[in-house]
Amino acid sequence: MAGVRISNLTQRFDRREVFHGLNFAFDGSCLAITGPNGSGKSTLLRILAGLLVPTAGEARLLIDGDEIERNQARALIGLAAPDVQLYAELSVKENIAFLLRARGLSDIPSRVNAALERVDLSERGGDAVAELSSGLQQRAAIAAAIAHEPSVLLLDEPSSNLDESGIRMLHGIVEWQRARGLAVIATNDPDEAALAAGCLDLGAAR
Amino acid sequence: MVLSLRLGLAAVLVIAAVAVLTVVWVPPADSGFASPKWARLIVFHVPCAMMAVVAYIVSTIYAVIRLSRGDMAADVKSAASAALGFGFTVLATATGMVFAGIEWGSAWNWDPRETSILMLMIVYVAYFALRAAIPNAASRARISAAYNVLACLVMPFLVFVLPRISPGLHPQRASLSWEYAAALGGAMVGYVLLYVWLFRVVVARRSG
Amino acid sequence: MILRGAAAVLAKDARCEVRSKQAITAVLLFAVTSTIAVSFTLGAIGSDTAVAAALLWVVIYFSAMAGLGRSFAHEEETHTAGLLRLAVPAESVYIGKLAFNFLTLVAVEIVAVPMFVLLTGCHIGRAGVFIGLLGLGSLALSAGATTAAAMVSRAAGKGALFAGVSFPLLAPALAVAIAGTSAALGPPPHASAASDVRLLVYYCGVVIVASLMLFRYVWEE
Numbered sequence: 001m002a003g004v005r006i007s008n009l010t011q012r013f014d015r016r017e018v019f020h021g022l023n024f025a026f027d028g029s030c031l032a033i034t035g036p037n038g039s040g041k042s043t044l045l046r047i048l049a050g051l052l053v054p055t056a057g058e059a060r061l062l063i064d065g066d067e068i069e070r071n072q073a074r075a076l077i078g079l080a081a082p083d084v085q086l087y088a089e090l091s092v093k094e095n096i097a098f099l100l101r102a103r104g105l106s107d108i109p110s111r112v113n114a115a116l117e118r119v120d121l122s123e124r125g126g127d128a129v130a131e132l133s134s135g136l137q138q139r140a141a142i143a144a145a146i147a148h149e150p151s152v153l154l155l156d157e158p159s160s161n162l163d164e165s166g167i168r169m170l171h172g173i174v175e176w177q178r179a180r181g182l183a184v185i186a187t188n189d190p191d192e193a194a195l196a197a198g199c200l201d202l203g204a205a206r
Numbered sequence: 207m208v209l210s211l212r213l214g215l216a217a218v219l220v221i222a223a224v225a226v227l228t229v230v231w232v233p234p235a236d237s238g239f240a241s242p243k244w245a246r247l248i249v250f251h252v253p254c255a256m257m258a259v260v261a262y263i264v265s266t267i268y269a270v271i272r273l274s275r276g277d278m279a280a281d282v283k284s285a286a287s288a289a290l291g292f293g294f295t296v297l298a299t300a301t302g303m304v305f306a307g308i309e310w311g312s313a314w315n316w317d318p319r320e321t322s323i324l325m326l327m328i329v330y331v332a333y334f335a336l337r338a339a340i341p342n343a344a345s346r347a348r349i350s351a352a353y354n355v356l357a358c359l360v361m362p363f364l365v366f367v368l369p370r371i372s373p374g375l376h377p378q379r380a381s382l383s384w385e386y387a388a389a390l391g392g393a394m395v396g397y398v399l400l401y402v403w404l405f406r407v408v409v410a411r412r413s414g
Numbered sequence: 415m416i417l418r419g420a421a422a423v424l425a426k427d428a429r430c431e432v433r434s435k436q437a438i439t440a441v442l443l444f445a446v447t448s449t450i451a452v453s454f455t456l457g458a459i460g461s462d463t464a465v466a467a468a469l470l471w472v473v474i475y476f477s478a479m480a481g482l483g484r485s486f487a488h489e490e491e492t493h494t495a496g497l498l499r500l501a502v503p504a505e506s507v508y509i510g511k512l513a514f515n516f517l518t519l520v521a522v523e524i525v526a527v528p529m530f531v532l533l534t535g536c537h538i539g540r541a542g543v544f545i546g547l548l549g550l551g552s553l554a555l556s557a558g559a560t561t562a563a564a565m566v567s568r569a570a571g572k573g574a575l576f577a578g579v580s581f582p583l584l585a586p587a588l589a590v591a592i593a594g595t596s597a598a599l600g601p602p603p604h605a606s607a608a609s610d611v612r613l614l615v616y617y618c619g620v621v622i623v624a625s626l627m628l629f630r631y632v633w634e635e
Contacts, residue, residue, distance in 0.1 A: 014343055051499055052635050055344075074501060084496035087426065089433040094426075101422040102502040104415050144497070273631050329582040336579055339569035345635070349565050352628040356561060356583060359624050363586035363617055367593075 001065045002152075002182035003027040004048070006200075008057035011043055018043050021057070024200050029178040032193040033186040035202030041186035042081060044202070045154045048184065049079045063151045063181055074103060078145035081156035085141075088130035092121060092140045095129060096147045103148050115147035118176070120169050134161040142173060151181035158185065159192055171195065210410075213403040220396035224249065228389050247305045249386065253394040254298040255319075257401055258326060261291030266358040269351035279413065281347035284354065285337065286408040290401055292330040299323055310375050317375040318368035325364055329357045416509065419502045423510025427485070428517075436488070437518055441481030445526035448473045453533035460535035460599075467596035470530055475555065475588055477522055482515045482559040483576035486567035495567075499634065508560065508629040512622070515563075516556040523548060536599055543607050544598040550614040551591030557618055558583040561625040564632045587617050 009022040018040040033041050046052040047059045050073035060067045061077070068076050086095040096112045105111065116122045119139040124132060129140060138161045145153060155174075159167050174195050177183040185192055193199060228249045268284035271277060302320065303313040314320065336353055340346040368374075431437055452459075452469050460466050489495040498507055527548065531538065538544050562580040566572050594610030 014341065046635075049500065051496060074503070077500070079496075079500055081496070083493050084500065085493040086497065087430055087494050088492065089430045090426070094429065098422055098426045099497065099501045101425075102419045102506065104418055273628070325582055325585060328578075332579045332582055335575055336565060336569065339566070339575055341570070342568075345568060348631045349568075352561075352632045353565055353579065356621070356624055356628060359620055360558075360583050360586060360617075363590075363613065363620075366613060367586050367589045 001027065001062070002029050003062040004031055004060070004182075004184065005062060005067070006057075006059045009047070009054055009059050010056040011040065011047065012055045019202070026198045026200070028197040029181070030174065030183045030185070030196040030198075032196035032199045033184065033202060034188065034193055034199060036188075039202035041202060042083070042156050045079065045081060045156050045184065045186050049073065049077050049154055051079075061152050061182065068152065075148065076151045077154065078148065078150035078152070079154045079156070080141045080145040080158060081154070082160070086129045086137070086144060089128060091126050091128050092116065092132070092143065093125045095140070096144050099144055100147055105148055111147055115143040118146060118173060119143040120165070135163055135166055138162055139166060139169070142170070146173065146177075149180070153177045153181070153183045155183065156186045157188070159187070159189055210403060210406050213399060213406070217396055217399035217403050220392065220399055224389055224392040224396055227392070241308045244305065244308045246389075247301055249389045249393050251298060251301040251305055252390060253397045254294050254301060255323060256394065257397045258291050258294040258298050258323065261287050261294055261401060262326065262358070265291060266354050269354040272347055272351045273355070278343075278347060281351065282412045283409055284351060286405055286412065288330060288333055288354070289408065290404055292327070292334070294397070294401075295323060295327045295330060299327065306375070315375055319374065319376045321368050322364050325361070329361070333357070416503055416505050419506025420509035420513065423498070423502060423507055424513045427510065427514040431514075431518075437481045437484055438521060440484070441477045441518060441522045442525060444480040445473055445477040445522050446529065448476065449526055449530045449533065453530070456534070458535035460531075460537060463599040464596045466534055466536050466599055467592050469534075470527070470595065471551065471588055471592045473526065473530065474519070474523065474552070475584070477526070478519055478555050478559055479577045479580065481518065482556065483563045483566070483572065485511050485515060485560065486564045487572050490567045504630040504633045505626050507633060508564070508625060511564075512556055512560045515560050516553055519552045519556055520549070523552065537601060538598065539600050539602060539604050540598045543611075544595065546611065547591055547594045547598060547607065547614070550611065550618065551587060554587035554591070554614055554618050554621065555584055557621040557625060558587065561621070561629065561632065564629065583621070587614060590614050590617070
């Protein structure tokens with residue numbers, strides 16, 4: 001039983017207030033977060049991922065009915081976002097292997113290969129990230145986010161830069177994630193939002 | 207606000223009284239000073255240096271509170287105490303340099319105490335430079351508090367290290383007449399009052 | 415678990431460095447040019463052990479300032495810091511980066527120190543003490559510089575700020591290293607460097623433990 005719980009969430013960056021007293025509850029396996037640019041979609045994902053401590057209130061992820069604690073975030077959450085980039089000088093495989101090693105996981109080569117296969121990037125896995133097109137870099141970022149098979153996958157504008165086959169691949173990933181846990185997608189794309197069972201519209205919530 | 211004003215008045219009065227008494231009543235130091243008349247400068251110099259260290263320690267305590275409780279009010283207090291401490295440090299260095307010029311012939315001698323106060327000044331400057339360079343308020347509070355604490359932990363090493371480099375001109379023990387001790391104590395009281403008053407004023411202004 | 419993460423960070427940084435050669439170029443260039451500048455202008459100052467020790471450490475210190483500040487700033491600028499924050503515990507990041515900075519400094523010293531000794535005509539009286547002090551002093555510089563680099567990584571004007579912020583933290587270690595090295599140079603009799611070594615060990619202990627405890631506050635958002 002997966003879900004999202006947001007209670008009284010306030011986020012301020014110096015003078016700019018992104019949310020104020022936001023409340024929201026969702027139960028299900030796929031949530032879309034929509035809203036115009038600047039409404040705080042990326043910020044909310046960062047808070048959910050545990051990268052940012054909110055000014056006030058909290059936003060929690062639920063897996064099997066339990067809230068994910070901050071110290072579990074590393075193992076249970078994966079994030080693919082425009083401001084989380086892979087190391088350009090390393091190859092895709094080296095990037096993913098590093099992340100798996102840092103998380104203390106074993107059996108790294110097979111996990112890396114499995115992740116690359118899921119995003120259809122196996123042939124280019126040995127290329128440096130800097131050499132890839134933006135579409136392939138996006139696939140690489142998604143592979144890095146799913147390699148440790150997280151219970152929660154957070155995706156920020158995932159279909160940007162993806163071609164048709166990339167978008168099909170993405171839908172497959174979301175389905176795969178829904179079956180295993182929770183997917184949260186921040187997007188302005190109605191097709192992406194349609195994948196989800198629920199929707200939090202930050203534009204309307206203001 | 208009225209209490210604050212009274213406190214400020216009390217501080218100024220005490221310091222002024224000590225100043226007058228020092229000139230008029232405290233006799234010039236008998237032995238061990240090159241210029242006994244000017245030796246009375248230490249009545250203002252020593253408490254100033256002590257307050258510089260006290261203010262820094264207070265600043266560090268608030269920094270620890272800020273880190274453990276995430277309390278932004280503690281950050282305001284930490285920065286305020288640091289600002290005042292910096293003021294005391296500059297005053298202590300200035301009075302010290304005047305005294306050193308008269309007593310030991312040159313304004314700066316790399317005596318361990320001189321070097322320590324210079325280091326403290328550099329810590330303050332680095333602390334404020336760090337704060338000025340971080341635009342986000344929460345990050346600024348956290349990072350400058352961490353720096354404050356780390357610098358505080360490192361400073362004691364200087365106490366061990368510096369005397370081995372240079373023997374030092376500051377006397378280890380000074381035998382002073384009781385009038386001196388009284389004047390020093392009075393000046394210390396005055397400075398403490400001044401610090402508390404200014405601290406309250408600065409914190410109130412920055413919190414409001 | 416923490417050490418495994420640190421090892422992963424170290425390996426990753428080493429791999430990136432081998433391909434980009436950013437840090438080591440900056441540090442090596444500075445060390446070599448300043449060594450040459452010192453010996454070019456002062457000649458064979460090796461006989462004055464105090465001056466030689468001081469200049470050697472000044473070269474090492476400023477080389478560290480030239481190259482060790484980038485370790486975190488680069489991650490922030492290329493947006494890879496988020497990846498680190500997601501996957502690696504804060505303490506592992508600190509230890510990994512510390513190890514990388516230390517090894518960079520040591521690699522540079524392997525080139526620069528023999529060069530310095532040769533060009534200034536230093537006589538190393540006690541080689542074991544000399545090398546030990548180099549190692550401990552470099553660890554001390556790396557420990558403080560790594561924390562300072564993390565602190566300025568999200569600030570504006572990083573370069574000058576890094577050097578300014580590091581100096582008060584590193585000055586005690588620098589002073590002790592110079593004193594100890596001075597005792598290791600020149601012909602016998604040599605003063606004892608035991609207390610210098612002890613002080614450096616305490617310093618490294620205090621700075622590393624304190625940095626481990628404070629790093630979370632510096633690193634996380």
